Amino acid sequence: MSPRVVDDISAALAEHGLIPRGGFVFGEGDATPAGPAGRPARSVLLVGQAGAAPWLHFQRWLKRQPTDLEEPLDTWSREIVGGVAAEFGARAASPSDKPYLPFQQWAMRAEGLKPSPLGILMHPAYGLWHAYRGALLFDVEIEMQGPPEQIHLCDLCIGKPCLKSCPVDAYSEAGFAHQACLAHVRGPMGAPCRTGGCLDRNACPQGLAFRYPSQVQAFHMKSFGGF
Known part of the structure; x- marks a missing residue:
């Protein structure tokens, strides 16, 4: 696939606020998902947001959808990425597809990123304020430059404020305390998290220009809390 086609895909995604997030050709040792023809895909191009x-x-x-629509962001993402996939002869894949595909591993390979202490991949420009919404799987090889060598900003961070701002210490070197976080978000002291997002994530000083507005963070916390 020529770089020009990738540019055309980028233009199609831009109409929805999405961007290509890098891609690569699958190797012999990869557990390769099926491409549009049903055979193992040759390459993948990730789709996401900054x-x-x-x-x-x-x-x-969303205003045109039923008010009781479940997982609306996933549904929208599937619709948009699926439409672009159909236009360019690809098969669309979603991070919520089951069995789950290794999106984080693909992202690390495609963009050269590493996880932050919160598990979210740290991007040198976007910080923690980015996401992957889907992938395009192709039967042909795509011409993509490999990721540049990235500085992992978390390695340069001495104070690690992302591990010191949560009232219930949901994130630590031991991992993510899901139940403690969920109970706090749902409880009477969780209002700041419900309305403004994860305090640990917001404490990170990187990528502030890309930080999600409070209403976007509240939307994600509502989904997390099951409200």
Whole structure:
């Protein structure tokens, strides 16, 4: 696949606030998912966002949907990525597909990123304020430059404020205390998290220009809390 086609895919995604997030050709040792023809795919191009760029596009779409629609962001993402996949002869995949595909490993390989202490991949420009919304799987090889060598900003961070701001210490070197976090978010002291997002994530000083607005963070916390 020529770079020009990748540019065309980028233009199609931009209409929805989405961007390509790098890609690669699968190797012989990879557990390769099926491409559009049903055979193992030859290559993958990740699709995602930087900051909250898709939010207004998603909100306009959401106003036309039933009020009881479950997992609306996943549904919107599947619709948009699926449409672009159909236009360019690819098969769409979603991070919520089961059995789950290794999106984080793909992202690390495609963009050269590493996880932060919160588990979210640290991006040198976007910080923790980015996401992967899907992937395009192709039967042909795509011409993509390999990721540049990235500085992992977490290695340079001495104070690690992302591990010191949560009232219930949900994140630590031991991992993520899911039940403690969920109970706090749902409880009477969890209002700041419900309305403004994860305190640990917001404590990170990187990528502030891409930080999600409070209404976007509240949307994600509502989904996490099951409200």
